[in-house]
Every structure is written in C-alpha cells, then in structure tokens.
Amino acid sequence: MLRKKGLKTHDKHIKKLAAIVGPKEILFHKEELISYESDGFTIHSHMPKAVVFPTNTEEVAEVVKYCSDNDLPFLARGAGTGLSGGAIPLNGEVIISLVKMKRLLSVDLENRRAVVEPGYVNLKLTNSISDKGYYYAPDPSSQYCCTIGGNVAENAGGAHCLKYGVTTNHILGLEVVTPTGKIMEIGHDGIPDAPGYDLLGILTGSEGTLGIVTKITVRILKNPEEKQTVLAYFDDVADGSQAVSDIVSAGIVPAALEMMDKIAIEGVESAAFPVGHPKDIEALLLIEVDGISAGINEQINEILDVCKKRNVRSVKVAQDDEERAKWWANRKTGFGAMGTISPDYLVQDGVIPRSTLPEVLKRIGEISKESGLRIANIFHAGDGNLHPLILFDSRIPGQTDKALEAGSACLQACADAGGSITGEHGVGIEKREEMRFVFSDKEIEAQTDIREVFNPHYLLNAGKLFPSPGRCAEVKKELKAAE
Amino acid sequence: MSMKEKDVVQEPPCTSESLSNYLWKDKPDEDKWADCVHCGMCLEACPTYELTGQEQHSPRGRVHLIKSVADGKLEVNEQFMDPVFACLDCKACTTACPADVDVGGLIEEARGQIRQAMPLTGWRGAVSKFFLHRLFPHPGRLQSAGNLLKLYQKSGIQTAVRKTGLLKMMPEHLATMETVMLEVKQSVRKKYHKEEVVKAKGETKNEVAFLTGCVMDVMFSDINDSTVNVLTRNGNDVAIPKKQTCCGALHVHAGDRDMGRKLAKQNIEAFEDADTVVANAAGCGCMLTEYPELFREEEIEWRERAEKFADKVVDVSKYLHDSGYEKPKAEINTKLTYHDACHLAHGQGVRQEPRDILLDIPGVEMVQMPNADRCCGSAGIYNITNPEMADGVLESKMENVPEEVEMISMGNPGCMLQMAMGVEKYGRNEKVVHTIQLLDWAYQKEDKQRGQT
Ligand SMILES: Cc1cc2nc3c(=O)[nH]c(=O)nc-3n(C[C@H](O)[C@H](O)[C@H](O)COP(=O)(O)OP(=O)(O)OC[C@H]3O[C@@H](n4cnc5c(N)ncnc54)[C@H](O)[C@@H]3O)c2cc1C
Ligand code: SF4
Ligand code: SF4
Numbered sequence: 001m002l003r004k005k006g007l008k009t010h011d012k013h014i015k016k017l018a019a020i021v022g023p024k025e026i027l028f029h030k031e032e033l034i035s036y037e038s039d040g041f042t043i044h045s046h047m048p049k050a051v052v053f054p055t056n057t058e059e060v061a062e063v064v065k066y067c068s069d070n071d072l073p074f075l076a077r078g079a080g081t082g083l084s085g086g087a088i089p090l091n092g093e094v095i096i097s098l099v100k101m102k103r104l105l106s107v108d109l110e111n112r113r114a115v116v117e118p119g120y121v122n123l124k125l126t127n128s129i130s131d132k133g134y135y136y137a138p139d140p141s142s143q144y145c146c147t148i149g150g151n152v153a154e155n156a157g158g159a160h161c162l163k164y165g166v167t168t169n170h171i172l173g174l175e176v177v178t179p180t181g182k183i184m185e186i187g188h189d190g191i192p193d194a195p196g197y198d199l200l201g202i203l204t205g206s207e208g209t210l211g212i213v214t215k216i217t218v219r220i221l222k223n224p225e226e227k228q229t230v231l232a233y234f235d236d237v238a239d240g241s242q243a244v245s246d247i248v249s250a251g252i253v254p255a256a257l258e259m260m261d262k263i264a265i266e267g268v269e270s271a272a273f274p275v276g277h278p279k280d281i282e283a284l285l286l287i288e289v290d291g292i293s294a295g296i297n298e299q300i301n302e303i304l305d306v307c308k309k310r311n312v313r314s315v316k317v318a319q320d321d322e323e324r325a326k327w328w329a330n331r332k333t334g335f336g337a338m339g340t341i342s343p344d345y346l347v348q349d350g351v352i353p354r355s356t357l358p359e360v361l362k363r364i365g366e367i368s369k370e371s372g373l374r375i376a377n378i379f380h381a382g383d384g385n386l387h388p389l390i391l392f393d394s395r396i397p398g399q400t401d402k403a404l405e406a407g408s409a410c411l412q413a414c415a416d417a418g419g420s421i422t423g424e425h426g427v428g429i430e431k432r433e434e435m436r437f438v439f440s441d442k443e444i445e446a447q448t449d450i451r452e453v454f455n456p457h458y459l460l461n462a463g464k465l466f467p468s469p470g471r472c473a474e475v476k477k478e479l480k481a482a483e
Numbered sequence: 484m485s486m487k488e489k490d491v492v493q494e495p496p497c498t499s500e501s502l503s504n505y506l507w508k509d510k511p512d513e514d515k516w517a518d519c520v521h522c523g524m525c526l527e528a529c530p531t532y533e534l535t536g537q538e539q540h541s542p543r544g545r546v547h548l549i550k551s552v553a554d555g556k557l558e559v560n561e562q563f564m565d566p567v568f569a570c571l572d573c574k575a576c577t578t579a580c581p582a583d584v585d586v587g588g589l590i591e592e593a594r595g596q597i598r599q600a601m602p603l604t605g606w607r608g609a610v611s612k613f614f615l616h617r618l619f620p621h622p623g624r625l626q627s628a629g630n631l632l633k634l635y636q637k638s639g640i641q642t643a644v645r646k647t648g649l650l651k652m653m654p655e656h657l658a659t660m661e662t663v664m665l666e667v668k669q670s671v672r673k674k675y676h677k678e679e680v681v682k683a684k685g686e687t688k689n690e691v692a693f694l695t696g697c698v699m700d701v702m703f704s705d706i707n708d709s710t711v712n713v714l715t716r717n718g719n720d721v722a723i724p725k726k727q728t729c730c731g732a733l734h735v736h737a738g739d740r741d742m743g744r745k746l747a748k749q750n751i752e753a754f755e756d757a758d759t760v761v762a763n764a765a766g767c768g769c770m771l772t773e774y775p776e777l778f779r780e781e782e783i784e785w786r787e788r789a790e791k792f793a794d795k796v797v798d799v800s801k802y803l804h805d806s807g808y809e810k811p812k813a814e815i816n817t818k819l820t821y822h823d824a825c826h827l828a829h830g831q832g833v834r835q836e837p838r839d840i841l842l843d844i845p846g847v848e849m850v851q852m853p854n855a856d857r858c859c860g861s862a863g864i865y866n867i868t869n870p871e872m873a874d875g876v877l878e879s880k881m882e883n884v885p886e887e888v889e890m891i892s893m894g895n896p897g898c899m900l901q902m903a904m905g906v907e908k909y910g911r912n913e914k915v916v917h918t919i920q921l922l923d924w925a926y927q928k929e930d931k932q933r934g935q936t
Contacts, residue, residue, distance in 0.1 A: 039523075
C-alpha cells in the first residue's frame with residue numbers, strides 16, 4: 001500500500017524534493033530504500049538518500065536542478081536490471097526513478113518510428129505494435145522488464161542484434177535533461193547524418209553519466225516474412241564454436257546465433273522453462289534466420305550441412321511458433337536460471353573476434369579450474385559476445401573476491417584475444433578497472449574530458465564507467481566490504 | 484496494510500546470538516532467498532509493482548527486505564510490515580521467476596514473524612479473531628451466520644438497506660460488496676449430512692473425497708452442489724468427510740501459522756482414507772498443496788503426512804479433465820471469457836483444463852481475455868484489508884474484460900466475488916460463473932430436453 005502517513009522528516013532536501021514531485025512520489029525511510037541499494041549487480045550495494053518518481057520531463061529537470069544547485073549527488077534508474085552496477089547509489093545519491101514515465105507517446109507506422117517515455121518496458125513496444133506487423137528489434141534477454149531508457153544508457157544488445165544491430169542503431173532522437181537541469185532535444189526526427197557532432201552517438205551507451213533521457217524516438221521494423229529456428233546439440237565445444245564460424249563464413253547472416261555450454265544447460269533445464277535438452281551434451285547452438293520467404297529454406301539446409309560436418313549429435317528445426325517460443329524462453333531466462341544451481345552468480349560480458357572462440361572458451365575453462373569456481377557460458381556466439389557466468393556463494397568467506405578475480409581474468413582473456421571488455425552490459429562499477437585492459441591513460445582522459453563538458457560538477461552518477469586514480473584505494477576497500 | 488500505530492504493540496524481543504532480527508519461531512527459510520539472483524525478471528508480473536512502480540512493492544524488493552531482516556539490517560517493524568502485507572499472494576512472480584524462487588512462501592513466513600512480533604490489538608484484533616478463530620473453522624457457526632444472512636436477504640431488510648440510501652453511508656468497498664452479496668442457500672454438507680458417500684450415478688469408476696470449503700459451502704453452496712452433480716454424473720463416488728474444516732489459507736495469509744497448522748492437521752486426518760482430494764476453490768486447493776511448508780520448522784513429525792496429503796489434492800477441473808468426463812449434448816449458446824484465478828494458474832499450474840471443459844460445451848464461444856492470469860485483487864480478504872490497492876488491481880482487470888461477452892468464467896469463489904464487484908462498480912453486466920457450474924447447467928439442460936422428448 002502506498003504510504004498513507006504524512007511526510008515526517010526534518011531533512012530540508014527531502015521536503016524540497018517532495019514539493020517538486022509530490023509527497024507520495026518520494027521514498028526516504030530505510031525500509032523503503034533498501035530495495036534500491038543495488039541493481040542486477042549485487043556485489044556492491046549502497047543506500048540512496050532518497051528515491052523520487054517524477055512523472056514528466058519538467059519534474060525531472062526541476063529535481064536535477066535542485067540537486068545540482070545543492071551539491072546533492074544523483075542518478076537515474078530504470079528497472080534496475082543492469083548487470084554492471086550502473087544504478088547503484090555509490091555516493092548516497094538521490095535516485096531519480098523513471099518507471100512512472102512509462103507511456104507510449106506515439107506510433108508512426110508510415111515513417112516507421114515510435115516515441116516512448118524512458119520508463120516504457122522494452123517488450124511492451126513490440127507487443128503493442130505486433131498486431132500491425134511491426135516490432136522493435138533490440139531484444140535484450142531482460143526485455144520483459146528492462147526499460148528503453150535503461151537500454152539507451154547501456155546501449156543494450158540482444159540475441160537478434162547480430163543481424164539488426166544494437167540499441168544505438170535504432171535510436172532516432174532523444175530528449176535529455178542535462179546534469180545541470182536543462183532540457184535538450186537531440187536528433188532531428190531521424191534525419192540521417194545531421195551536421196555537427198553526433199550527440200546521439202555519445203549519449204547512447206554513456207551509462208547515465210551525461211544526462212537523463214526523458215523521451216526517446218526509436219526506429220521500428222516490419223516483421224520479417226518468415227522465420228526459421230534451428231537447435232543443434234554438440235558433444236564437443238570446439239565443434240560447436242567451429243560451426244559458428246563456418247555459418248558466418250558461408251555468407252549467412254543469421255538473425256540470432258546463440259550458444260550454451262553444459263553447465264548453462266544444467267541451469268536452464270532445472271529452472272522454470274526447461275526444453276528437455278539432453279544433459280550430457282557439451283554445447284548447444286540456437287540459430288535463427290529470417291527475412292523474405294524466398295531463400296530461407298536454402299539457408300536452413302546450409303546450416304544443417306555445416307552442423308553435420310562439425311559432428312553435431314542431433315539437430316532439429318522448430319516445427320511451429322510454439323516450439324520456437326519455448327526454445328527462446330529457455331534461452332532468455334538463462335541468467336536467472338543460474339539461481340537454481342548456485343546462490344550467486346557474476347556475469348561477465350566480453351567480446352572477442354569470432355575465430356578465437358575455441359581458444360578463449362578453453363582459457364575460461366582453465367580459469368574455472370584455477371579459481372575452483374564453476375563457470376557457465378551462455379552467449380551471443382554470432383557476434384563473439386561472451387557471457388561467462390561465474391557461480392559462487394557469497395556466504396562463504398572469500399568466494400566473492402575469488403569470483404571477481406575470475407571475472408577479471410576472463411576479461412583479460414578477451415582483451416588478450418584482441419577483443420574488448422564489454423559487449424552490452426556496460427562498465428558501471430564492475431569493470432571500471434578493467435577499462436585499463438583496453439584503453440591507455442590518455443584515451444581514458446579524452447573520454448573523461450567529454451564527461452566534464454556535460455557533467456561539470458560530477459554529481460550525476462559519479463564513480464562509474466572510468467577508473468580514476470584516486471579511486472583505486474576505494475575500490476579495494478569496497479571489495480573488502482563486499483566480502 | 485494501513486495499520487494505525489496504536490493498533491500495534493511491540494513485544495519485547497527475545498535474545499538471539501545471530502545477526503538475524505527474526506526472533507520468533509518458524510523463521511523465513513534462508514534457502515528460499517538464496518535462490519534469488521536479483522535479476523528483476525519478476526517485476527512486470529507483479530500487480531503491486533505495476534501500480535506503485537516501487538521496488539519494495541515488487542517480488543524482488545520483498546525478497547530483499549525479508550533477507551535484510553535476517554542479515555540484521557532491518558527490524559521487524561511497521562515499515563517492514565507495509566510491503567509484506569501489501570503483497571496479494573497472487574504468485575504471479577513464482578511463474579515469472581526463472582530461478583523458481585518461492586516468493587509467496589517467504590512472504591507468508593515473514594508475516595508469521597510480524598504477527599508474533601506485533602499481535603493485532605484493538606478492533607482489528609477483535610475482528611480478525613472473530614473471523615479467523617471463531618467463525619471460519621466452525622462449519623456450524625458459519626451456517627448460522629449464513630442463516631442470518633439469509634434472514635437479512637429474505638426479511639426485506641436488504642431491500643430496505645438498498646433503498647434507504649444506507650448503502651451510501653458505508654465505505655465504498657463495503658457498499659459494492661453488499662450489492663453483490665450472494666443469495667445463501669443450503670450448504671452441501673448439510674444437504675448430504677446423512678450420507679457418508681454420495682454415490683455415483685450409474686457405475687462407479689472412481690472414488691474421490693471432496694473439500695467443501697468453509698465459506699464456500701455456505702455462501703456458494705450452488706457451486707458445491709454443481710460439483711457433486713458433475714462428479715457423480717461422471718462415475719465418481721463422492722465422500723464428504725465430516726471432520727474436514729477450513730483450509731487455513733486466510734489464517735496463513737494473515738500470518739497466523741499456528742492456527743494454519745491446527746487446521747491443516749485436522750484436514751490431513753479427515754482425508755487420511757482418501758486417495759484423491761478434489762477441491763473446487765482454487766485458493767483452498769492451493770493451500771492444501773502447501774501444507775508441507777507449515778511443518779518445515781515446527782511439528783516436523785507432520786511433514787511427511789502433509790506431503791502425502793498434498794500429493795492427493797487436485798482441482799476439480801483438472802481431475803475431470805484427466806479422469807474423463809461426458810461431453811454435454813445440450814447447447815448453452817453464450818459468448819464468454821475465462822479468468823485464470825491466481826491460485827489455479829500460478830499456484831497449481833492449471834490453465835488449459837478449464838478452458839477445454841468450457842469449449843466442450845456445445846454453443847460456447849470463448850473470447851480471449853488479455854492478461855487473463857493477472858490477479859483481480861481479491862486475494863482472500865485483501866480487498867477488505869487493502870481496499871486502495873485492491874481497487875487499482877480490479878480496475879486494470881476490468882479493463883481487460885472483453886466488451887462483447889455475456890459471462891466471465893473462473894475457478895475460484897474469491898475471484899467471483901471480486902469480479903462481481905467489478906461488474907457492478909464499472910457498470911458492466913456480465914454474469915460471473917464457476918466453470919463447473921456451467922458444465923452442470925449444460926448437463927441439466929440436456930436432462931430436461933431428454934425428459935421432454
Ligand atoms: C537476466 C538479465 C538478462 C540480461 N540480458 C541482457 C542482454 O541480453 N543484453 C543487454 O544488453 N543487457 C542485458 N541485461 C542487462 C540490462 O537488462 C540492460 O543493461 C538494460 O538496458 C538495463 O535497463 P534498466 O531499465 O534495467 O536500467 P537500470 O539498470 O535501471 O540502469 C542502467 C543504467 O542506465 C542508467 N539509466 C537508466 N535509465 C536512464 C535514463 N532514462 N536516462 C539516463 N540513464 C539512465 C542508470 O543510471 C544506470 O547507469 C540483462 C540483465 C538481466 C538481469
Ligand atoms: S525473485 Fe526470481 S525473478 Fe525476481 S529477482 Fe529474484 S531471481 Fe529474479
Ligand atoms: S505474490 Fe503477487 S503481489 Fe506478491 S510479490 Fe508476487 S506478484 Fe507481487
């Protein structure tokens with residue numbers, strides 16, 4: 001029930017903020033705030049000062065302006081499904097939750113675009129236009145719950161981004177409240193290649209450090225004429241990875257090309273959406289092709305051939321939408337499913353050149369042995385976006401640290417293979433130190449200079465995305481505290 | 484829960500060595516929250532999160548709160564009670580959660596702690612005691628209360644109340660409830676009180692025992708009547724054990740686990756001889772299957788019996804579907820929609836069976852209800868304890884009821900009352916029916932037609 005009692009506080013800031021958003025749209029009691037101490041990344045946690053729920057852009061701007069004028073740290077939060085700690089109030093921030101700004105503002109089928117508020121849930125967009133034959137392409141596995149505002153901040157990807165590209169390829173315009181409280185429109189009705197700096201590009205994926213997104217114009221696509229989905233079981237991980245390379249080398253661009261290994265399969269099969277995968281296989285591939293009907297069958301046949309050449313144990317094509325949906329539900333709930341086989345998990349998010357897949361997976365296997373922790377792999381194999389899931393139990397002293405070390409080692413392996421430390425989950429708190437694996441101090445400085453232009457007082461989402469020399473000690477301290 | 488401070492007394496906490504602030508018996512189960520990986524995949528399934536947008540009113544937030552008390556970060560106090568008691572017990576999160584976290588179980592255990600820490604006092608305590616201890620567990624008393632209600636309806640007082648505008652003076656939710664109050668007829672237990680077993684019509688194929696429910700048997704005796712008719716018509720001998728009692732769901736939802744255990748033990752004993760226990764109220768059926776949870780920490784010697792008992796329990800629609808039933812021949816020409824009661828769909832995984840039964844009735848046309856498995860807001864006595872939230876949930880439910888239907892069918896009396904209130908409140912005119920009732924009507928019509936030819 002919504003809190004009935006009046007606002008009982010002597011804190012002048014809380015009173016002021018309540019005056020902006022209304023007394024029912026602010027939380028400040030310990031029991032209400034504790035649910036906001038972390039997001040989908042639970043290794044760190046910190047209590048916010050308050051959580052406010054603005055219902056329109058002007059309120060967001062007023063809250064931001066108040067915080068900025070009064071030196072109060074603040075940050076934006078969507079559904080809190082982020083996996084790198086981007087929405088964790090490290091500095092006791094005022095959290096600006098966007099979940100009450102959740103309207104679909106307009107759909108323009110003719111020009112193939114839609115305008116949404118930032119708290120609008122990803123999957124709802126597709127659901128509300130699917131009867132007209134359209135959909136929104138970026139489909140992170142968390143799409144049942146995550147917000148499009150959060151997707152923009154993290155430049156979210158998904159299974160089908162192999163063919164269609166990640167969030168940034170689908171954003172046409174943004175309305176943003178700058179860290180000092182000004183309202184700004186960027187992107188002009190989707191006109192491609194607008195003159196001047198590409199501010200849309202800078203804002204998308206900035207992990208909530210450059211401004212708060214309050215309105216988003218997205219591109220929507222027409223449903224493909226046809227879709228076919230293949231499920232292939234392999235007795236050898238190397239064969240599975242080789243098949244991935246072969247499919248892409250054959251010139252096929254699947255809409256999705258996903259892989260799960262044995263431990264991952266154990267997890268999804270003991271969870272809420274089992275498919276009945278055999279438990280003794282080493283890897284499975286989930287491959288989807290879509291497009292105009294002509295040619296799809298040839299592509300499927302070619303994929304089946306490649307799998308056979310790579311010693312597939314068995315392979316099948318989904319018979320109907322129902323079967324397809326079942327396979328996808330099993331895959332998309334994969335992270336959460338780890339809860340059934342381990343009390344905690346840490347998901348990593350590295351990118352590697354596709355051809356190095358077998359060797360990097362082998363290295364991850366070694367890391368698992370060295371650390372004594374099981375590591376499951378569920379990932380977007382097609383674009384080389386790995387998700388090693390390190391399974392641990394935070395109740396056992398020392399395990400959290402070990403998991404963090406193993407995670408970092410996995411990222412090192414990706415960087416060593418010529419890849420990068422994040423594909424889609426962002427850097428947040430989790431990987432700020434690992435930024436050094438891929439950027440020199442100068443390169444990092446060039447980026448923090450940009451931040452300074454937007455976020456001059458450094459009150460918005462401080463301590464995220466980049467390592468800062470002064471913060472190293474703090475990181476260590478936090479790791480200790482987490483243990 | 485809108486609980487005024489004066490209603491709550493804080494008992495002196497007992498001592499404990501661990502950090503945990505759960506200081507009373509029957510503690511929340513650590514294994515249940517250890518499964519939660521904080522992924523948030525349950526958020527959108529939760530009606531209270533949909534309404535408030537606030538994490539502490541979401542499954543993930545509730546699990547985190549409950550864990551935080553065990554970690555010693557929070558205490559069992561009024562602010563903790565708010566989100567824990569505002570949960571609808573709808574179990575939608577259990578369906579959505581990939582890690583199979585038993586959020587509902589945790590909530591009930593936490594409510595147990597709250598009620599031990601802060602017993603209800605004042606008028607709330609008295610009212611709750613009257614209903615939960617003095618009335619529901621006693622079929623005789625319930626019947627008398629039913630008789631009073633009957634008197635109220637028959638005597639003309641009801642008409643008077645409705646005409647005099649007295650209704651306008653009642654709080655809104657009570658007023659709407661009064662207008663949908665059902666006509667009380669004779670309870671099944673009373674009707675068949677002389678028989679140990681109601682014999683199958685024709686050859687006996689199976690034997691089942693029937694849980695009549697406490698309120699159900701008095702307020703919804705029609706449905707119980709239909710259930711017995713439908714079961715016996717399809718070759719089932721139906722035993723109605725006399726020692727059976729209220730299932731205890733309302734008690735457990737309210738945090739009174741001691742009373743829950745007492746009632747559970749009585750039912751386990753009452754149905755000891757049965758191989759199959761059929762329930763027609765989703766809420767009761769679901770509770771019966773959860774009896775083992777009550778004996779996890781307390782009176783554990785009962786756990787095994789509770790597990791055996793739980794395995795025998797089945798919802799009437801699933802039972803008929805699995806054991807076979809005669810397809811009715813008479814037509815009931817109607818357009819209807821089906822509402823998934825939470826404790827049937829999320830609680831017992833029964834979704835398709837009732838739909839199949841309805842579609843087997845000639846002339847029935849089914850219109851799909853969007854979000855059919857979204858809670859209606861009834862959730863036991865939630866609509867009385869949390870009227871504001873319950874109203875919000877009901878409103879979004881009613882928005883989903885298709886315009887063109889004549890009936891809304893479902894498998895839970897609590898939902899029926901709530902949906903009837905929705906129909907009344909939003910000026911709609913759909914008839915609210917139990918799935919089994921509709922099947923029974925079709926059979927009756929068939930018999931009548933046969934009699935005429
Ligand atoms: C089970 C699971 C599966 C996942 N699968 C994928 C996947 O396949 N692909 C993928 O890319 N991600 C995935 N994620 C990660 C996560 O869902 C995405 O990063 C998502 O975009 C976060 O959205 P959110 O609404 O939850 O944002 P939050 O977690 O609330 O916030 C994330 C960051 O965005 C910022 N932010 C939020 N809203 C705004 C706004 N309006 N303006 C400015 N900044 C804002 C926050 O400050 C924070 O830094 C997964 C997560 C989980 C738990
Ligand atoms: S209850 Fe389940 S779905 Fe919800 S956050 Fe926990 S693990 Fe995820
Ligand atoms: S039982 Fe229903 S109301 Fe309670 S947390 Fe789960 S989804 Fe929300």
